[in-house]
Amino acid sequence: MDRTNAIISVKNLVKKYDDFTAVQGLSFDVYENEIFGLLGPNGAGKTTTLEIIETLRLKTSGEVIVDGYSVDKDAGRIKQIIGVQLQAAGYYPNLNLVELMELFSGLYGVSIKPMEMLEKVNLQDKAKAKYKALSGGQKQRFSIATTLINSPKIVFLDEPTTGLDPQARRNLWDLITEIRNNGTTVVITTHYMDEAEQLCDRVAFVERGTIIALDSPDNLIDKLVSTGFERKKEVKKANLEDVFINLTGKEWREDN
């Protein structure tokens, strides 16, 4: 696969707040049609970095280019070609999912069929439900559906699987992989390393506002192993989550 075409390019990104520096000199590229993971502990600057690329936050210095557009000059253009899922976004109160979809199609200025969008995330049965009445997994799936309305080139997902049960998580992985397979670049943040390992083509580790490692999960693991690292416990062919999924099934559930 051709991996040299950078769709997002971040150079020396710095974000200072009044009393501390959240991002200090980040540089990385996201290639077209990959799933790129930003990993790191809370407060490392992942969300800040994402929001600067999403044009929701102003940077202090540095350069951010998204599909050829600069966040300084073409924020409006960038917004039209990206889909954004925020960590804790709410939706307009008192509206059902179809009505929310209509609202977002108006906001993006595109015409879509709300039911088709909901089918993409398997929420067609919840068309008349209110967002508040959805379960955690359904909420995340709905959020992702709203990011797909404008057929974006890049989708940003900020901790989409936090707080979900194993089935919901795996369903979401399938969904994210499908989005990528349809030609969309995905940038994702997560705390779960198994998730990053499974899902991401490349990951960047962020720590105190800087990138401390960036490579494919495989290469990063190989590098560590080559230094002589060994797990204390012998690795078995399955882990406890495999047992859980094996026992409880992998199918979509009404409540996840």
Next chain:
Amino acid sequence: MSKPYNNTKATLALAKASFRSIMRSPSAVVFTLAFPLIFILVFGFLGGGGVKVDLAIAPGSDLQNPIIKSLEKNNVIHLVKGKGEAEIHKELEKGHIAAVIDVQKNKAGRPAYVANIKYTSASIDKGNILKSVLSNLYYSLNAKDMQPSVAQLNESTVTGRIYRTIDFILPGQLGFSLLSTGVFGTAFVFFSLRQNLVIKRFFATPVRRSSIVFGEGIARIGFALLGAVFIIVIGHYFFHFTLVHGIVTVINMLLLSVIGLIVFMGFGFVVSGVAKSESTIPPISNIITLPQFLLSGTFFSIDAFPEWLQPISRALPLTYLNDAMRKVAFEGAGLWDVKYQILIMVIWGIGIYAVAVKVFKWE
């Protein structure tokens, strides 16, 4: 994706979403429709009776005489018969009865009857009405067959539009409905949209900030106008609310409503920016709405207030909206005739939006 982005479409999508949301919000419906309607119902049924003066007839009083006969025909006087002396005395002290009358045949011959009236200090204004009714009666009874020697009064009444209680109450209630939906509605919506990161999600789309404000404004104005039409229609058909020029008057009232609502929404924007939490919105909003509710001539004419209070009343925007509404509805004034009131509202609007721009928060 080369199609240019359409701001109007985004604004209208927001207006539609907001309108749907308002229609499903119980508090919006209650404040805009139910409250004003309840007040209109109460005052609609209360009003129209005019003044009634209760006059007790003393036990032992003569009943078959021209004085009592004339009093019975008078539609201001309500005669209270068959009460004991002690009871009458008690009611007089409380002011429930304005006076007691005792008519006796004059044994001396002329005049034929003597009427003793005892007033009460507990009901002076009604007592005064009674006094003038009685003195009128005294003259007409005594002057029956006489030519006046000094002056003759020729009285006639011009038939004008009947000014009912509803004509006063309805514009006031309409104004108050606009005030509460403008202040409470706007404050709550923008605060919760900000708090729940709904606006942040909007910002991730190409929508402009102005579209968010306009969309919300269009929805709220649409909803308030629907409420206004509903109140006017109920008032007109059930309580004979006067609309001098019919539909033209209604349109003028709706235009005034829009001006008033835009000003009141400015207060809402300020409240949403100032409020630190959801629970501080109602007290702050009440500080703005309650004084206007009480002092802007919603229930009583501000002329009835003590003089030191009147300048405060005359400083409030709702006073001018109410004033303009009444002039338009009852006197048939056009919008140009109430330009002074509109000017004051516009000045309020400029002032409040200047503050709103400073304190309003998007995030």
